[in-house]
Amino acid sequence: MGNTPLDFYEVLSIPKDSSTAEIRSAYKSLAKKWHPDKHPPSSKAEAEAKFKAITQAYEALSVQEHRGVFGVYKDGSRPASPLKKEGIPKYPSTPGNQSKDYSRSKTTNYARTPGRDFKDFYYSTMAGSNKPEKARPGAFKSHSGPLRVKPPPEERKLECTLEELCRGCKKEIKFIRNVVEKNGMIVQKQESQTIRVKPGWKKGTKITFEGLGDERPGCLPADVVFFIAEKEHPTFKRVGNDLVLKAEIPLVSALTGCTFSFRLIGGEKMTCAFEDEVVYPGYEKVVKGQGMPVAGEKGVRGDLRIKFQITFPTQLSSAQRSELVEILKGAT
Template sequence: MGNPPELYYKVLNITRDTPPQEIRAAYRCLVRQWHPDKHPPESKTEAEAMFKAITQAYEALLDQQENRAVLRACSLDAGRRSCASADKGPRATDTEKAAAGARTSAAAPPPPCTPPARESQKVYSSTDVGGGGRRAFAEFSSYVVRKAPPLERKVECTLEELCAGCRKEVRYTRDVVTKNGLIAKKEVTQIIRVKPGWKKGTKVTFEGMGNERPGCLPGDAVFTVSARKHKAFKRQGDDLVLKAEVPLVSALTGWSFSFRLLGGEKVSWTFRDEVIGPGYEKVVRGEGMPVAGGKRGARGDVRVKFDVVFPKNLTDEQRRGLVEILRGCA
C-alpha cells in the first residue's frame, strides 16, 4: 500500500499516538457511518469510495502495528541469542522457540472487524470494485482534497460607505455536518471591514466558513461587494461623475450651479463669461474616491458633465429673433 501514513490517520480521524483499541473503535464507527447500504443512490458512489478507503487505512495501520510487533520480538530474540553466545550457554530449545512464537502472535492486534451484514446486503471491502485498495484510496483522496462549493452572498454598500469605509455585520445560514453524518442548518454572523475606496465586485472570503458536505473540506463563505445606486454621482474607476442639465439660454447667457460632495462639502460655480456647450466638463481635483491600495490620501476626481437642454419647440418670432442674434456669431 503506497499511500502515506499521514493520510491513513486523516481518514480515520486519529493521531499517530492513538492506541490500538481506539483505532479499532474509530474504524467501527466510520464503517457504520459510511456503509453504502445506508446511503441514498445520489451519494452511494461517494459512500463506497469512503468505505473502501476507511477499510484500507485500517488494514494499513494494522499491518504497521504487526510489523512493529514482529521487529520487537526479533530484536528481543536476537538479544537473547547474543547474550547466550557471550555466556557460551546452550542454544534455545524448541520449547523456548515455541514460547517466543506465541509471544509474537500475542503482540499483534486482532484483524479488522467488518460490521455484520444482513443476507440481503452487499459486504464491501477494500478490494471491491475493480482496481483494488489503491484505486479506492485514490477515489477517496479526491473527495478529501475537494472542497464543498463556496457559499456566495452579496454585501450592499452605499457610495458614501465605499468612500469613507465602514463595518458591515452580515448574517447567513450555512450547512454543517453533524456527528452522525446528517446535514443541519447553522446561523453565522461575520464582520466585514470595508476599506475606503473598495470597488464593486471586491470579494471577501472567510475560509472554511461556508457549507459542509460529507467527505469534503468545508467550503468558503464568499461575500461580493455591490454598490447601491447613488442619486447624484456615478462611479467610474476612482472618479465620481455628476451630470448637470443646463437650459440653453443659461448656457449662452450665464448660469450659477452648486452641488455637494460625498463628504457633504458644498461646491458653487458661476458661469458669466464662458459659454457652456454640449460635452462641456469641469473637474474638481482630488475630491473623488480614495484609491484603494494607493498612496496615503490619494483620491480620484469629481467630473461634472453638463448636458445642454435645447427647447423642443420655437415660434416663428423666436426663430427670427435667434437668427438676428446669432447671425454674427462664429
C-alpha cells in the first residue's frame, strides 16, 4: 500500500483556498493553544505532538507559490519534489524589470545544483538578494523567517544543596542531544558545560544555553534550560532568604532556662543561651544576618529563625502535681 500524504490544511483547520494571511492567523492561534509550556505534564506529550504537526503544516503552506511541494507522508518520508521535473516557477515581474524571467537566472542554476533542494533555494532568495553567491554563506542556518520555527526549550533539573547555594559553586554538567549532520542524518552528541552557581540563587532560578538543544531538519536548534532544585536539608529549611531551624527542648528547660549549640549553614558553631527568658509555645528566636545570601546584593543576608518545640512530660506523680500547683500559682 502506498503512503498517504498528511493534509496540512486539515491540520490547521482551514479551507484549501485560504490566503497567506489566513494560514498565518490559523498557525498563530493553534501554536498558542498547543504550546507545550502551557500544558501540565499529564498532557504535555499530546501538546508537543500537536505543536510539531502545526509547525510542520505552516512550514509547508507558508510559501504560497509552492504549496503542496513539501507534502509529508505519515511515516515521515517525503514525495519527490516536482521542481526537478518542472523547473522553478516564474516569479511575477516587478516595475522596471517586467521582462525578466527568474527561472532562467543564476538562482535557477543554484537551485538545481547537486545536493541542493528547494529549501536551500528558498533561504538563499529570501535572504534579500537575487545573487545566490552573496546569500549562500550561512543563509540556511542564520535565517529566522517563518519557515525556521524554534521548538520549545528543553528543561533539565540541576540539584544543589543549601550549602552550595549559600557559598556558591561550580557545576560540571553533561547531556546528550540530537544533531543534524550535513548529509541530513541525525546523530547523538554529548555536550559538556559549566554552570557557576552564585551565592543566594533560589529554587527555580533558570540558566539558559541557547541553541544547545535537539536539532531537527527545517527548525532552529532548541534552547536548553537548567533550573535550580534545592535538595532537602536535614537541619534547615529555606523560606525566602531566611533559614528556619527547629529546636526541641524539654519543658523544664523551657521554664528554667537552657543553653544549646548548633552549626550554622556555613559550618560555624553557634551557642544560644536562654537564662532569663521563658520559652513558650510559638516562641521564635531571630539571629540577624545568619540566613541565606541575597543574590545580587553583596554582603546582605537573610536571618536565622529558631523555632522551638517543647517536649511535655507524659505523666506526673501526685506529689509532683501538688508541687507544680504551688510553684506556678500566680504565674502569668
